Amino acid sequence: YILQSGDPGYDENVQHGIIAAASDQGTAEWGCINTSIAGAQGEAIGTGNQNTIGIMNGCSTAGIAARICGDLVLNGYSDWYLPSIDELNKLYINRVAIGGFTGDNYWSSSEINPMTAGIYSFNSGYSFSLFKHASNVYSIRAIRTF
Numbered sequence: 001y002i003l004q005s006g007d008p009g010y011d012e013n014v015q016h017g018i019i020a021a022a023s024d025q026g027t028a029e030w031g032c033i034n035t036s037i038a039g040a041q042g043e044a045i046g047t048g049n050q051n052t053i054g055i056m057n058g059c060s061t062a063g064i065a066a067r068i069c070g071d072l073v074l075n076g077y078s079d080w081y082l083p084s085i086d087e088l089n090k091l092y093i094n095r096v097a098i099g100g101f102t103g104d105n106y107w108s109s110s111e112i113n114p115m116t117a118g119i120y121s122f123n124s125g126y127s128f129s130l131f132k133h134a135s136n137v138y139s140i141r142a143i144r145t146f
Contacts, residue, residue, distance in 0.1 A: 002017040003018075018083075018090060020142075021072070021143070024102050025069060026068070027103065027139050027140065028137060029061075029135075030136070031055070032132060035058065035059065035114055036114040037055050037111050039058075040055050040111040042110060043108075047087075048087045051108075052069060055111075065082050066109055068082075070082070079145075082107065083108060084109055085108040088118075091120075091143070092120060104123050105138045105139065106138060117129060117132050
């Protein structure tokens with residue numbers, strides 16, 4: 001996705017955007033239910049990276065969605081992260097061009113409150129929140145910016 005006028009971080013003189021990994025990174029839980037994660041409440045384009053850093057710093061649980069994306073090294077890049085809910089919306093809009101989406105629901109890095117986090121349905125095109133407990137395991141797709 002190429003940032004457009006009105007998007008956070010847009011600069012008419014320099015092209016910036018979002019690159020999605022070519023395939024899903026599997027499924028995982030969001031992690032740390034009943035724990036408020038400082039710095040993980042961003043929903044806008046450009047906030048997923050900070051959300052991911054906040055989650056990784058505030059939740060030591062292994063194998064959670066943000067940690068899988070934040071620790072990913074792929075195609076020579078190590079700056080991958082779990083997208084915010086608005087970044088996931090851009091992936092959904094461009095899902096045919098991006099390809100490789102195998103899941104129905106994708107975790108975002110956007111924490112709604114200590115018990116829930118944002119999810120994006122690639123079946124319906126709607127976002128909602130779900131409990132962060134371990135039995136809620138959903139798809140994840142890492143992104144990076146350029």
